[in-house]
Amino acid sequence: MSDDPDLSTHDSSLPGVLGIIDSTISRIESFLLAAGVLLMALNTVSNVVGRFVFQSSLFFSEELNRILIILITFAGISYAARHGRHIRMSAIYDALPSTARKPLMVGIAFITAIFMFGLCYYSIGYIETQASRGRVLPALQIPVWITLVWVPVGFFMTGMQYTLTAIKNLTSRDIYLSTSVLEGYEETEQEI
Amino acid sequence: MAATVFLSMIVLLLLGFPMMIPLIVGAFIGFVTMFGGLGQMETMIQQMMAGIRPASLIAVPMFIFAADIMTRGHSASRLIDLVMAFVGHVKGGLAVSTAAACTMFGAVSGSTQATVVAIGSPLRPRMLKAGYKDSFVLALIVNASDIAFLIPPSIGMIIYGVVSNTSIAELFIAGIGPGLLILVLFSIYSYIYAVRNKVPAEPKASWRERGRAFVSALWPLGFPVIIIGGIYGGIFSPTEAAAACVLYALLLEVVIFRSISLMDVYSTAKSTGLITAVVFILVGAGAAFSWVISFAQVPQAMLGAIGITEMGPIGVLFVISIAFFVGCMFVDPIVVILVLVPIFAPVVDGVGLDPVLVGTIITLQVAIGSATPPFGCDIFTAIAVFKRPYVEVIRGTPPFIFILLCVAVALIFFPQIALFARDLAFR
């Protein structure tokens, strides 16, 4: 786990206003990732301190971690898509000639995007169902649906990233793993 | 239906789709065929959430975070220098130490994924520098972390004990024998590997150098104290110990050693979040997939088809071994235990097998399965953390999996490997 220079840049490869929006979203995602992880550590340790020093557990500690892990996962999947970091098995793909790799990558990106948009749609439905039933978290007593709002957003942003990847591959000579990452990772330690 | 689903998943995987897609497609086909359309897709979302929710999984990002801070700062290298001062001159010493560290850490943390990151990330660079091949190093880390499941406390054994109504205390003791046997066999293999590949040994350190290494590692030695002392001393749960390590790592590296800045902490947290997301989306998709398998009663149908009720004890143990091994190649071990154990319970009862032996075998099999392609979750973790291609991570695994399978077979024919300690303690 060396430094991640590829993660420190937020410069979008999209033109104009789109690029600014894209960079801003990327910044928000990375902030949420970091904040989620730090809050999780703080929350968990506070629970220990509360139990030992104040003889009183934080009843919401576990629920808060559940909320944070959803936030981290769904802010993270689109951030990972942006940086070409989703895990894949590329052995066969890599062995193909570039004339075959390009259409394959376009297909992969489009199909992945379709599934992400589909899951986005159904997760909105799931949230609506939760809201209509009025289920609350037992300790925090807040509605369950609120804890899930990041799910459709994450799926949507991931779908967008893969759509843009497909478009990028269709409009440029090189083959791209994501909007900002060129393929060809066997030589470097950076990519997955 | 099951065959079609598995086949499409494998094809998507091989084509180079992001790994979440085969799992999502597998679940998706299941939902569409079972419910005749898209009417129940919300349950798929529910199960993806259910997969990432378990409180014990929180230990994974916490250990990733702590290990990353330690590795960027001074703690990790000072701890390893200390180990090297004692074993660096032994052939294969570093590999054996890594395996032993995985065992010890796994024993207390109880999580194979946490072990992969916490031990693997500081030790892998050092092993590469010492001349081990990356494929060997990755395979060693991924597979040695399996031992975490067998050495108590083991979440897998607790779940098995509860579902099958078996003494958890007896299971814990029964796991130690096979766990140590695997450690010994891995050590022997590491030694042979080091000799055959001419991995150079370092010159033997003097006692003076060892003393210096010890002094410089004094602060970082707080980590094992927090983890082992904290958990066995009743202060932390394993998850809480992970978070405490994060705090201690921040204290050491930011305040005492001043080796990293607050900005570094921020970017480390970000990369931890990214790794977590990449692994957890697969855990979630895997949960949705396993829900389909469970709901459609696929295991029941398969066991009926092979006529398990006609088999003797050895046959039943083989079927159990294969079922859990294959199950964990696709989905999370805990889910596999919850789904399969009740299905096998009447058969195990019928042929009069010792449930403690069965539990030990199952625990071993889920550990092996979680490190076995295509979808073993330890492999995902290693790929995400070490940023190596899938094929590279699995290339070195066959010898390890072979050793593990030998132990698994030995356990069937020589149950005393597991039951000797149990009988000594309880009978």
Add this chain to the structure above:
Amino acid sequence: ETWKYAFEEAMEEVQGKYAQKFKEVIEANSDHEIQLFPFGTLGESADIMEQAQAGILQFVDQSPGFTGSLIPEAQVFFVPYLLPTDQEQLARFYKNSKAVNEMFPELYAEQGLELLTMFPEGEVAMTTKEPVESCADLEGVKFRVMTNPLLVESYKAFGATPTPLPWGEVYGSLQTNIIQGQENPTFFLYSTKLYEVTDYITYAGHNNFTTAVMANKDFFDGLSEEDQQLVERAADEAYDYIVEYQKGLADSELKKIQEAKPEITVTTLSEEQRKCFKDAAADVEAKFIEMTGDSGKEILDQLKADLQAAAE
């Protein structure tokens, strides 16, 4: 037709036994088949409840304590010393109670569920590392409870430090002494081996574990009259069976615990020793009314009246 039925316990625990009997009656008297899904095979308690609401599952067993996040009034079963410990009296109560048989079904119906039956799973026992003879003995004891506001309130009022922990961590945390106590019905103490990591079992009579079996309402309403009657009959027969099955179950499971661990100490608190626990119960009742308002109070009052009737 194939119907699916999920519950919160293992196949050979009380909810599983009920489900097996239910299945047996249905299958013996119709062409329908029932598939059973024990604990964890389709998700946690909240998951299977949602699946039943979505109509994927036809039947589900969820204990009112868990239903509290959906139907707050269901938490009434956590008010200490509300329910008696006498098994026969309890059995009469569940069978005839107006609150259970008329008021709760309306609340469940609002959530798309047909409440088929509620039944007791036995007196809840505390298991601890140190003896408990009064509230004072719980002072400073970290006591694991389910994440439920009323249970937390109860143990606070008893003097303990209530510590919510996920179920999977309970055994390990007792072993390493992160917590020093937890509560569950006797059969559960045996089947989940919690006695292995605690040394004292104490019966304070403060609660009886209640559970509820429901059907998806649309599914139930869509059944032919004949099938509806069959489902109700199966629920009734399984109820009678489970009441009979549980007679002496607590005693026999306790005996098994004592055989497996002879050094364990079992105590039933005397009326006098229970006094401080009973005094604390009033706080919890007040908290329940504060949380659920008039509708909760109405249910509570009706329950008390029904219990009075069952006692006579």
